[in-house]
Amino acid sequence: MKLSLKTILPVAFIIIALFAPLPIATQTYLLHILILILLFSALAQSWNLLAGYAGQPSLGHALFFGMGAYTSGLLTLHTEYFKINPWPSLILGGFVGALLGIAIGAVCFRLRGPYFALATLAATEVARLIVMNSEFTNGAIGITIRVPPPISTPFFTINFTEKLPYYYFSLIIVIISFLVVYILSNSRYGLLLRSIRDDEDAAMTLGVNAFKLKLLTMFISGFIAGVVGALYAIYISYIDPALDPGGVLTLFTSIEPVLITIIGGAATIIGPFIGSVIRIGVGEYLRVLFGWRAGMDLIFFGLIFLIIFFLARKGIWGVIKSRIKFK
């Protein structure tokens, strides 16, 4: 088997990622940042599939993410079973995200480009306002999720008061979602998606069922975002619908995966991860640096972002890719 950079890179990444937390397992803050990087790179990847590959620029990923979070939140709030064991809500959150994706897609996919983006944005705002004003969802107060009890196996015990299990959970989600997008983008399906992105009408005249393909993409994208949202809620153990920035249903959260993907490079597999490292890494660093003044970190981040945007239009990985030829 020929070893190329394309196979070495992901394997190296997984090996490094598996052992990375061990030397810093006691430094919870560092681990916290790593977990956020992983979670948001998976969220960005779900956006990348929909927008980067299929050309459908959603501005409503906070809806899938947030409703995934609310799935785990509501289940623990209203049912005894999930209060003790929130883990099944990961899968349920995924399905909630996916079904919402289908619903939004069925309605909004007749719109193109900017109109699609606006429709998804509006749908998210509607959801946010309803959630904030409904007693069922605890309104603007948000939901607190209890720390899941430890899981004992004959060999070891997983203790969820520590951060390490969340790191590996996030890593699993990242690996699965990146793998799914990688396989899809290199299949016939990926080619069809690109044909829709580049010229939907031409693709349709050649017999591509654009609507069905876009719905399927929305399903997968919504699923990933929902799972990430559910895990995020369990990890942070608190859901805030509207705190700006940081509320799970705000426009800010919808833009987060967009920023991350664009910084890293849209329609590339590694892009979302690179973007996430920069967005979360730089963002957290600035927050610590300017912790004494609220908003200062966002000012600098806005500036840094503008600079990156002007220097590397295709994203960081896009620029690297065009410089180096991969076999």
Place this chain on the structure above:
Amino acid sequence: MVLLGDLISSIVVHGLMLGAIYATIAMGMSLIFGVMSIKNLAHGDFAVLGMFTSFWLFTLYNISPLLSIPISFALFFCIGMLLTRFIFKHIIGEMLGSIILTFGLSIFMENVMLLVWGGDYRTIPVEYGKYSLGPISVSGTYVVAFVLTILLIILTQLFLSKTKIGVAIRAVSQDPEAAESLGISADRMRLVGGGLGIALAGAGGAILALIYYIYPYLGILLTLYALIICVFTGLGNVAGTIFGGIIIGIVQAVATIQLPYSLTPVVGFILFLLVLIFRPKGLFTRG
């Protein structure tokens, strides 16, 4: 029941007046979209900056907020031209690029304002008496704001339809290449159009400051309202925005009768979705 009827008509009148101001801001957004195909997500923040301009001119130099409106207009015209020259110029026609860049700008502006001026809710304490229209009584500030808004909208319309530059701006927004082939410099018209767009946001903000709370994070809501209005009338359709604004203003105002105040924007967004789905080119265009 007479009382309820009065209440409703009073609410409708106030909604109409607020909606007209939203329309001014949306008009600027529509203009910018027309000449450059840029959806300016920082648009509302420029309006908030206009509000603060008016507030500080009043607080520090005791300049009448009525005088601040032309001052804001001139100031934001220059800001808009600079913005077009140095930032918007690079993202003309890029749908995603423009969204992302202007959102970055929005984060930047909101937080600079928060940092410099804090997150307090402020108002400009001016009074212009009280007016009664039959059973409806309207505060003078509303009346003054409404009259000025209408004046601003009419002047803008006259500029766009009667002057040479205005017609050239419209030509560029319809078809930049055809306009260039007729000897119109698209770049120069974009400069003027961008300047005017931001100036409308700034002046609209200065008017809004008469009747509304001023705080840094208001921008995003104003941006969303402007987007809704623009979509109602079709992005780039400048003339129609006044109707879109009035519809949104009245609908939101009437919604306050039945719904809790914090939930009222939902009605606007649902209307927005319905329009997007059934009339994606806007309410007032065919096809």
